[in-house]
Amino acid sequence: MRRSEFDRAVADEFGARASAILVDLVLSGAGGRTAVEALDAGVPPREVWLALCAETDVPAQRRYGVGRLEPRR
Template sequence: MRLREFWELIDEVFGPGYGRALAREQVLAALGDRTPAEALDAGLQPRDVWHALCDALDVPDADRWGTSRGRKAPPPSR
């Protein structure tokens, strides 16, 4: 997943206003007690940040990929 795709999914899945607020303000333990935006700035992979955010907010797999039926991010790296 590219950074551009991360932000597209934020907008599609959560809505542009709420999604951007989540990225700036939602602190996640899975990201080392950072917000998604801080984690991306620190160099974490966008797909790992996306999965952490979706997991924390209990977003079902079927709803994680926005409006594109063909879009699918690889599983988080471990």
């Protein structure tokens, strides 16, 4: 997962709350850091996304493959 895919996935899943969740929610799966802190520390976006999903109870079917753009034709 690229950072741009992470950003799209977060925006799609959390909508208007996305920016607050990224800076305020401490993720136990990311070493007790917020998503922004974890990304800044070099944690891969996929790991941060999965930690964010676990912390906010995002259903499994919405965790994988999100954030990708449709293939160009």
